[in-house]
Amino acid sequence: MTLDTFLNDLPHVAAQTEPAIVKRKSRDFYWYSPALKARLHGLAAQAVVMPRTTDDVLDIARAARRHNVPLTVRGGGTGNYGQAVPLQQGVIVDMTEMNRVLKVEHGVARVQAGANILALDRELRGQGLEIRMFPSTKRTASIGGFYCGGSGGIGSVRWGGLSNPGNLLGARLVSLAAEPEVQDLRDREVFCLQHAYGTTGIVTEVDVPVEPVIAWQDLAIGFADFAAATAFGRSLAMQPGIDRKLVSVIDARLVPYFPHLSDVVPPGHAIVIAMVAPAAVAVVDDLARQQNGSICYRAAMHEAEDDPTRMPLYELTWNHTTLQVLKKDRSFTYLQCLHPAQDMLESVDTMTRLLGEEVMFHLEFMNVGGQIACAGLPVFRFTTQDRLDAIIALFRAHGVSVANPHVYTLEDGSPRQQIAPELLAAKQRNDPMGLLNPGKMRSFTPVAQETPA
Numbered sequence: 001m002t003l004d005t006f007l008n009d010l011p012h013v014a015a016q017t018e019p020a021i022v023k024r025k026s027r028d029f030y031w032y033s034p035a036l037k038a039r040l041h042g043l044a045a046q047a048v049v050m051p052r053t054t055d056d057v058l059d060i061a062r063a064a065r066r067h068n069v070p071l072t073v074r075g076g077g078t079g080n081y082g083q084a085v086p087l088q089q090g091v092i093v094d095m096t097e098m099n100r101v102l103k104v105e106h107g108v109a110r111v112q113a114g115a116n117i118l119a120l121d122r123e124l125r126g127q128g129l130e131i132r133m134f135p136s137t138k139r140t141a142s143i144g145g146f147y148c149g150g151s152g153g154i155g156s157v158r159w160g161g162l163s164n165p166g167n168l169l170g171a172r173l174v175s176l177a178a179e180p181e182v183q184d185l186r187d188r189e190v191f192c193l194q195h196a197y198g199t200t201g202i203v204t205e206v207d208v209p210v211e212p213v214i215a216w217q218d219l220a221i222g223f224a225d226f227a228a229a230t231a232f233g234r235s236l237a238m239q240p241g242i243d244r245k246l247v248s249v250i251d252a253r254l255v256p257y258f259p260h261l262s263d264v265v266p267p268g269h270a271i272v273i274a275m276v277a278p279a280a281v282a283v284v285d286d287l288a289r290q291q292n293g294s295i296c297y298r299a300a301m302h303e304a305e306d307d308p309t310r311m312p313l314y315e316l317t318w319n320h321t322t323l324q325v326l327k328k329d330r331s332f333t334y335l336q337c338l339h340p341a342q343d344m345l346e347s348v349d350t351m352t353r354l355l356g357e358e359v360m361f362h363l364e365f366m367n368v369g370g371q372i373a374c375a376g377l378p379v380f381r382f383t384t385q386d387r388l389d390a391i392i393a394l395f396r397a398h399g400v401s402v403a404n405p406h407v408y409t410l411e412d413g414s415p416r417q418q419i420a421p422e423l424l425a426a427k428q429r430n431d432p433m434g435l436l437n438p439g440k441m442r443s444f445t446p447v448a449q450e451t452p453a
């Protein structure tokens with residue numbers, strides 16, 4: 001049997017075939033989407049392998065080529081769109097044993113791709129450093145999974161998106177070419193792995209830019225209404241003199257879903273959640289008062305993050321907002337939008353007027369091409385696929401870009417429903433047989449398998 005012969009070729013690599021474990025490692029957070037829940041439920045690989053070194057990964061790639069076995073790479077398994085769900089069985093490559101920080105020098109950390117992001121940041125903190133950007137799933141996600149499946153998050157208000165030049169400086173990747181090989185990528189070459197769902201290679205190491213650590217302060221600032229909170233959030237996000245790592249705006253109707261804030265935020269108030277440097281707290285307080293807002297919660301972010309019983313405020317933002325709602329009511333779902341930087345306040349105002357009855361809004365400010373724009377991850381009750389499609393169409397008709405989180409291919413999930421030609425070229429070069437996460441890149445056709453003479 002192919003799987004047995006595949007595993008027999010890898011006696012030195014830890015493997016798992018226990019069905020319950022393989023099933024658990026074949027899932028991610030696709031169930032956020034009712035459409036994907038129906039489509040992907042029950043799909044599973046046949047085995048999990050756990051490499052410890054790049055050589056192990058190279059051996060796995062060779063065995064996959066030899067026996068024609070599909071591979072789906074997995075970090076923390078927190079991806080949203082079935083990114084890490086195998087569509088065609090095969091084997092999960094669980095990267096979490098490759099979790100070491102290899103070196104830190106000249107503002108760059110060389111890290112194995114399976115490193116947990118919180119563990120990485122803690123290790124860096126011991127050296128007075130921190131990573132620029134992390135997802136709200138920091139406690140469970142891997143750094144490789146973030147670059148291969150994510151887009152940005154906490155830190156994006158200053159540093160932009162993950163794929164902006166400078167936010168990933170290099171990477172080591174194992175290909176599934178006819179002769180699998182190790183590639184060391186620099187500068188622009190790293191583009192081929194970013195947000196590619198592991199379809200273009202298995203990333204074993206990444207070069208991550210690091211900055212001096214800041215003792216970030218979590219703040220929640222209350223405002224009488226969403227428009228006032230949005231205007232303040234935008235002005236805070238744009239302040240060049242304030243060290244800020246996160247600026248989010250949260251609809252008043254979402255606050256009751258946040259256990260430890262619902263008691264401190266005045267009823268009916270929208271909030272701005274911010275992470276700022278200690279020296280900036282008094283300045284933010286003053287700016288907030290000028291716009292009729294007031295700080296209603298303050299905590300040291302690292303203390304909250306290091307205590308498993310507490311919640312840093314970033315776990316209420318980005319896609320965690322949806323999770324807090326889903327914990328209480330599984331009938332909700334969400335979208336991923338980007339409001340234009342120009343006319344941002346008008347854009348948000350238009351959409352809240354058109355959909356405010358049905359949709360709870362929250363905004364995440366980020367630097368897009370040097371300008372402050374905001375992502376919106378609106379949360380609403382799922383009724384029908386037609387209504388979901390109509391809401392997406394309404395956002396798009398009003399100039400708001402939507403990355404649809406209810407589809408599983410790279411093309412369908414991208415705002416323009418297509419992928420960059422460089423990504424397709426990397427796929428053809430690095431995985432001509434289409435063994436890496438098959439089915440996720442719609443525009444790719446595998447080369448025909450050679451039949452033995």
Ligand SMILES: Cc1cc2nc3c(=O)[nH]c(=O)nc-3n(C[C@H](O)[C@H](O)[C@H](O)COP(=O)(O)OP(=O)(O)OC[C@H]3O[C@@H](n4cnc5c(N)ncnc54)[C@H](O)[C@@H]3O)c2cc1C
Nearest residue numbers: 075076077078079136142144145146149150151153198203
């Ligand atoms: C509650 C919640 C909040 C979230 N918040 C954010 C956020 O703030 N920002 C954001 O960008 N995303 C967010 N996400 C999405 C996801 O958590 C992040 O993208 C996360 O960084 C993924 O890391 P992971 O290790 O869990 O990846 P996985 O889910 O394991 O993998 C993600 C994708 O990358 C591929 N992959 C993983 N490791 C490798 C590797 N070494 N080589 C090649 N391919 C690989 C997988 O095959 C898969 O396609 C959120 C998701 C949830 C459920």
